[in-house]
Amino acid sequence: xxxxxxxxxxxxxxxxxxxxxxxxxxxxxxxxxxxxxxxxxxxxxxxxxxxxxxxxxxxxxxxx
Numbered sequence: 001x002x003x004x005x006x007x008x009x010x011x012x013x014x015x016x017x018x019x020x021x022x023x024x025x026x027x028x029x030x031x032x033x034x035x036x037x038x039x040x041x042x043x044x045x046x047x048x049x050x051x052x053x054x055x056x057x058x059x060x061x062x063x064x
Contacts (some may be wrong), residue, residue: 006048016041
């Protein structure tokens, strides 16, 4: 199992847990969860990285 972290500009972070080979679960601070396929997760990761580079954000905790 792999663990990643999604962090926002406000400093709040949501754990991302790779439960299976091609399925990811993102949990929020309120107990909500969303399941993504590997392809969906990679699209989200790319979108976050593109956003960070366009904004000049250097959040080192995002999607590590």
